[in-house]
Amino acid sequence: MQNLLSNLGDTATPFLAIDVDVMDRNLSGMAEGARQRGLVMRPHAKTHKVPEIARRQMELGAAGLTLATVGEAEVFASAGFNDLFIAYPIWATPARGARLRALTERVIIRVGIDSIEGAQELGRALSGTGLEVMVEVDSGHHRSGAQPEAAGAVAVAAARAGLNVAGVFTFPGHGYAPGGRDRAAKDEAEALARAAAAVERAGIAAPIRSGGSTPTVAMADTTVLTEMRPGVYVFNDAQQVELGSCAWSDIALTAVSTVVSRSGQTIVLDAGSKVLGADQPLWVTGGGRLPDFPQARVVALSEHHATVRIPDSVPTPSRGDIVRIAPNHVCSAVNLADELVVTKNGIIIDQWVVAARGANT
Amino acid sequence: MQNLLSNLGDTATPFLAIDVDVMDRNLSGMAEGARQRGLVMRPHAKTHKVPEIARRQMELGAAGLTLATVGEAEVFASAGFNDLFIAYPIWATPARGARLRALTERVIIRVGIDSIEGAQELGRALSGTGLEVMVEVDSGHHRSGAQPEAAGAVAVAAARAGLNVAGVFTFPGHGYAPGGRDRAAKDEAEALARAAAAVERAGIAAPIRSGGSTPTVAMADTTVLTEMRPGVYVFNDAQQVELGSCAWSDIALTAVSTVVSRSGQTIVLDAGSKVLGADQPLWVTGGGRLPDFPQARVVALSEHHATVRIPDSVPTPSRGDIVRIAPNHVCSAVNLADELVVTKNGIIIDQWVVAARGANT
Numbered sequence: 036m037q038n039l040l041s042n043l044g045d046t047a048t049p050f051l052a053i054d055v056d057v058m059d060r061n062l063s064g065m066a067e068g069a070r071q072r073g074l075v076m077r078p079h080a081k082t083h084k085v086p087e088i089a090r091r092q093m094e095l096g097a098a099g100l101t102l103a104t105v106g107e108a109e110v111f112a113s114a115g116f117n118d119l120f121i122a123y124p125i126w127a128t129p130a131r132g133a134r135l136r137a138l139t140e141r142v143i144i145r146v147g148i149d150s151i152e153g154a155q156e157l158g159r160a161l162s163g164t165g166l167e168v169m170v171e172v173d174s175g176h177h178r179s180g181a182q183p184e185a186a187g188a189v190a191v192a193a194a195r196a197g198l199n200v201a202g203v204f205t206f207p208g209h210g211y212a213p214g215g216r217d218r219a220a221k222d223e224a225e226a227l228a229r230a231a232a233a234v235e236r237a238g239i240a241a242p243i244r245s246g247g248s249t250p251t252v253a254m255a256d257t258t259v260l261t262e263m264r265p266g267v268y269v270f271n272d273a274q275q276v277e278l279g280s281c282a283w284s285d286i287a288l289t290a291v292s293t294v295v296s297r298s299g300q301t302i303v304l305d306a307g308s309k310v311l312g313a314d315q316p317l318w319v320t321g322g323g324r325l326p327d328f329p330q331a332r333v334v335a336l337s338e339h340h341a342t343v344r345i346p347d348s349v350p351t352p353s354r355g356d357i358v359r360i361a362p363n364h365v366c367s368a369v370n371l372a373d374e375l376v377v378t379k380n381g382i383i384i385d386q387w388v389v390a391a392r393g394a395n396t
Numbered sequence: 397m398q399n400l401l402s403n404l405g406d407t408a409t410p411f412l413a414i415d416v417d418v419m420d421r422n423l424s425g426m427a428e429g430a431r432q433r434g435l436v437m438r439p440h441a442k443t444h445k446v447p448e449i450a451r452r453q454m455e456l457g458a459a460g461l462t463l464a465t466v467g468e469a470e471v472f473a474s475a476g477f478n479d480l481f482i483a484y485p486i487w488a489t490p491a492r493g494a495r496l497r498a499l500t501e502r503v504i505i506r507v508g509i510d511s512i513e514g515a516q517e518l519g520r521a522l523s524g525t526g527l528e529v530m531v532e533v534d535s536g537h538h539r540s541g542a543q544p545e546a547a548g549a550v551a552v553a554a555a556r557a558g559l560n561v562a563g564v565f566t567f568p569g570h571g572y573a574p575g576g577r578d579r580a581a582k583d584e585a586e587a588l589a590r591a592a593a594a595v596e597r598a599g600i601a602a603p604i605r606s607g608g609s610t611p612t613v614a615m616a617d618t619t620v621l622t623e624m625r626p627g628v629y630v631f632n633d634a635q636q637v638e639l640g641s642c643a644w645s646d647i648a649l650t651a652v653s654t655v656v657s658r659s660g661q662t663i664v665l666d667a668g669s670k671v672l673g674a675d676q677p678l679w680v681t682g683g684g685r686l687p688d689f690p691q692a693r694v695v696a697l698s699e700h701h702a703t704v705r706i707p708d709s710v711p712t713p714s715r716g717d718i719v720r721i722a723p724n725h726v727c728s729a730v731n732l733a734d735e736l737v738v739t740k741n742g743i744i745i746d747q748w749v750v751a752a753r754g755a756n757t
Contacts, residue, residue, distance in 0.1 A: 047757035396408035
């Protein structure tokens, strides 16, 4: 990390820095894994929101991008990406419907629905435009998504509303828990298989069965899934390490921060929740992790302070020292930054604009 | 709330909306309370980051503004505010020192220090500029801040480094806990009294004794404190209601969101942690609250989903309905938005730019 600073110059902390070699290794490893297993890669761009990174994902064989909002899709369509899936149960108000219609005229666009009502509302705005829909099903995360057996009725409603059904998808978010990854991957495959069967029983083809999150992608059932949508893997984060889905050496993004206060073995960094995000599920060890001090714990996080306890046996950084901290949830951290600083071999080489930051609608 | 929508038009959810009448009542109530108790008001602008709101605070008698970062101070100095206190233990690298020096040439500026080393570092960059410093002390939150008895030595170091000592300050952040407000307010007064005495024993005047956070300001000890720095009160939020420091009718900012999915009494809103922030201390009831459904609970929050359980006895909103949700911590929510929509009597009347959003350095 000391190397990272060799040309830090006037760059004020705190800021988010990418180690581009680690990122490229993460990108190519995931792409290669998908290829070997015969799965289509459609990485979720909500994690990075950066066209330069999406371009690398496409060069490595991704079929297209996954987005969370129409706003994100608009940003990436404008940046030249032409095969986009909004993996979200769209509620097509007239205004949102008009924006989607405009997108269908520029790029291949596919959106999620999870109810008959949602399909009908979408059909009113988008009937006959060639818009493809994917039926979202709940595989155990109990967020959005129809029950798998209900996917047939939703698909029928979509077809009757003049939309093209492309398949089914799920997000096995309950894999974000210690020991939960295998179970969630099994649930994912089972839900997708049941949903696809329900759609096909209704006389509609469901060729695409899309799943996959960074924690569960390694155990995705390739006898069912055709496509995967991991997002976090590009950077990884503290909670992925604590879940066991990556190692410290796979962390490609950290907040570069300064020690501003110290009391014994307790230091305070200037990167707080307005830089890292405040995500802290009950099972994590604290408000982030310090890759260079794996035994340290972030015992408190406020807007501009990370309070870090360093074990007695470890030399403690002094006031003014530069320390890097990995956020618990990198998607939240990136969405707080206007730019990401790009580093390679300890040198700042570039800065990328977080083009879709705040594109929440 | 239905009124809020009377001219919603094409405004896409989710977005943050201010009820300006509630906000103005919050502003004038706090200003009047400070006046009656003889306390100087220096509201923390990190909550709103909006010059239009800071202007109202000044018109109501605030002596100046409190900020968290040099970057926020630069934004507000450029917006015409000329008496600014950065309530943070500044570590003055040469670059940050140069920015502070530029500020001293434009406005009255005051910053925090909490160590001898910090005072010396600051003196190297700012000696003789007239910069005022406030010694930060720990009153029990155990974040930054010197021990009260050490304030004298820090003040002496600052004076020797060519800085003007103005007083002492603390943030009684441990008042953010159920039943913790009274204790924290007592601790605050005791720490400030001890710190001011330590500074004065060292032969340096400490006329300003600054404290106060929204939860503790009502019980601030006016025999010790001369100044208070509440921030959240302008909008209030779900955790303030749950702490008992405000009522539902005092909530001036909510995320206006759409029901995108529903399963029985469980609904999913399109406002998630990328709109509300992910702050969720262990003692809150969930990921935010719905002011119009006080019995409902936000049982899960992900980036673009709030999963809300509505009690069986309460009519449940349908897909497509508009529902407002109060964030747990409004400072985090505002920092995610580029603009705040201003409403009055259920009509959208304006839009304010969050001018200091992301000004973290």
